[in-house]
Amino acid sequence: EADIYQTPRYLVIGTGKKITLECSQTMGHDKMYWYQQDPGMELHLIHYSYGVNSTEKGDLSSESTVSRIRTEHFPLTLESARPSHTSQYLCASSNRGGQGEKLFFGSGTQLSVL
Amino acid sequence: SQQGEEDPQALSIQEGENATMNCSYKTSINNLQWYRQNSGRGLVHLILIRSNEREKHSGRLRVTLDTSKKSSSLLITASRAADTASYFCATSRGDSWGKLQFGAGTQVVVTP
Numbered sequence: 001e002a003d004i005y006q007t008p009r010y011l012v013i014g015t016g017k018k019i020t021l022e023c024s025q026t027m028g029h030d031k032m033y034w035y036q037q038d039p040g041m042e043l044h045l046i047h048y049s050y051g052v053n054s055t056e057k058g059d060l061s062s063e064s065t066v067s068r069i070r071t072e073h074f075p076l077t078l079e080s081a082r083p084s085h086t087s088q089y090l091c092a093s094s095n096r097g098g099q100g101e102k103l104f105f106g107s108g109t110q111l112s113v114l
Numbered sequence: 115s116q117q118g119e120e121d122p123q124a125l126s127i128q129e130g131e132n133a134t135m136n137c138s139y140k141t142s143i144n145n146l147q148w149y150r151q152n153s154g155r156g157l158v159h160l161i162l163i164r165s166n167e168r169e170k171h172s173g174r175l176r177v178t179l180d181t182s183k184k185s186s187s188l189l190i191t192a193s194r195a196a197d198t199a200s201y202f203c204a205t206s207r208g209d210s211w212g213k214l215q216f217g218a219g220t221q222v223v224v225t226p
Contacts, residue, residue: 006156033213042118043157043202043216058213090156101206102147103214105156 006106021076023091032074035090081113118203118217126223133190135220137203151200
């Protein structure tokens with residue numbers, strides 16, 4: 001069982017609200033990632049971090065922002081949520097570098113914007 | 115664009131049967147990984163195969179990799195109801211260290 005936690009598990013909010021999705025891991029992993037997944041579709045990388053104070057945008061453009069002030073914490077923020085942001089958001093972490101890198105995933109946050 | 119593409123999209127089998135699913139990708143890779151996702155949950159890593167390996171086993175799982183055809187297969191032998199899940203392949207490229215690209219997955223249903 002992976003020690004990576006996401007809260008909330010489900011979130012239903014109205015358009016225009018500011019939201020923060022929390023992600024924490026207790027494994028001391030340097031690298032953390034946010035993926036976005038729509039039902040029956042592939043995962044898209046939207047943000048990643050290779051360590052404290054390091055954040056980069058992923059392959060899929062996203063209006064969300066992230067921060068990495070502590071190794072264990074990688075929150076994702078939407079300043080003004082819209083219905084197009086409705087999706088599942090998965091946080092992941094990894095440690096080993098080079099070619100043998102596997103990801104540990106949280107259980108995800110299912111976001112619905114009305 | 116999608117790097118990995120699984121086939122079939124969905125698979126329904128009975129307990130005890132084998133399940134085979136395939137993954138094709140477009141560019142050269144360092145390694146290819148398979149993950150399982152139970153409904154509404156996060157993904158769980160199953161197995162990793164490096165670009166210089168052709169076959170790998172882990173319990174009831176067997177993975178093959180053919181880099182000349184840019185394809186991989188995952189075989190689950192003697193399937194159980196608990197194997198019901200979506201299975202994703204993910205590739206790691208040399209120019210995107212640590213970042214995986216996922217396919218859309220194969221949805222497997224195992225009926226008792």
